[in-house]
Structures are given as C-alpha cells and as structure tokens.
Amino acid sequence: MQLALTFIILIMTIILFMSSRIRADFVALLALLSMVITGILTPVEALSGFSNNVVILVAGLFIVGAGLLRTGLAQMAWRYVIALVGKERDKIIFLFAPYCRHCRWFMSNTGTVALMLVIPLFSRFDCIDNAVLLSVHNS
Numbered sequence: 001m002q003l004a005l006t007f008i009i010l011i012m013t014i015i016l017f018m019s020s021r022i023r024a025d026f027v028a029l030l031a032l033l034s035m036v037i038t039g040i041l042t043p044v045e046a047l048s049g050f051s052n053n054v055v056i057l058v059a060g061l062f063i064v065g066a067g068l069l070r071t072g073l074a075q076m077a078w079r080y081v082i083a084l085v086g087k088e089r090d091k092i093i094f095l096f097a098p099y100c101r102h103c104r105w106f107m108s109n110t111g112t113v114a115l116m117l118v119i120p121l122f123s124r125f126d127c128i129d130n131a132v133l134l135s136v137h138n139s
Contacts, residue, residue, distance in 0.1 A: 002040050009034045025062075 013031040016022055022030075035041040049055060068074040085091040 005038050
C-alpha cells in the first residue's frame with residue numbers, strides 16, 4: 001500500500017512540476033506534506049533532508065536568483081541569450097546543455113541541478129519551462 005501511495009505522490013509531483021501551473025517550491029512542500037500525512041514518512045524523516053548542505057545551496061541560489069531578477073541583471077542576460085539563439089526551446093537547450101555538462105565535471109549532480117534551478121526564474125519570459133530544466137539537467 002505504501003509503495004502504491006508513494007508512486008501516486010511521485011507521479012502527481014512530476015506532473016505538477018512539468019505543468020508549471022503551481023510554483024515549484026510549493027509543489028515540493030506539497031509532496032513532502034503528502035508523504036507525512038499518508039504515513040509514508042515520519043515528521044523526523046521528512047525534515048531530516050533539511051540538514052543537508054545542498055538544501056542550503058539551493059536556498060541561497062534562489063535568493064541570489066531573486067536578487068538578479070530585482071536588479072534587472074537577469075533580464076539583461078536573458079535578452080542576450082534570446083538575441084544569440086532566439087526563443088526556440090531546442091536552441092536554448094542546446095546552449096545550456098554544454099554549460100551543465102561542464103559544471104558537472106567540477107561539482108555533484110545535485111549541485112548542478114541547484115545551480116540550474118535559477119533557470120525557471122526566467123520562465124516569466126515565456127520560453128523556458130520546467131520541461132526545459134529537466135532536459136538540460138539530463139544532458
């Protein structure tokens with residue numbers, strides 16, 4: 001029964017992440033809360049992940065990303081990317097994939113994902129969504 005519940009929560013989480021209708025941080029917390037409510041995880045197990053250094057890295061990158069958006073630097077960089085490759089999804093993935101690959105040479109996959117989490121902040125520019133983030137990570 002727990003396996004089926006875990007699988008259902010996982011599938012729903014993936015669907016919500018890829019749909020981009022609900023903010024990614026809210027979806028993650030919703031999945032965590034669902035695991036606790038259904039009894040799959042104890043509260044201690046659910047919160048133990050927050051003791052990991054990568055969680056602090058991700059939180060810090062969200063803060064830096066928000067700062068880049070507020071100062072306008074992100075928009076300026078994004079206009080440069082759009083001028084370079086246009087708004088086509090495949091070209092954007094082609095541009096970011098080597099960058100991710102090189103990052104993975106020097107840090108863990110988790111660190112690379114944390115670094116690339118800033119990309120969805122650009123989603124308000126209508127050509128990046130969570131599906132692009134997932135495909136860039138898998139490069």
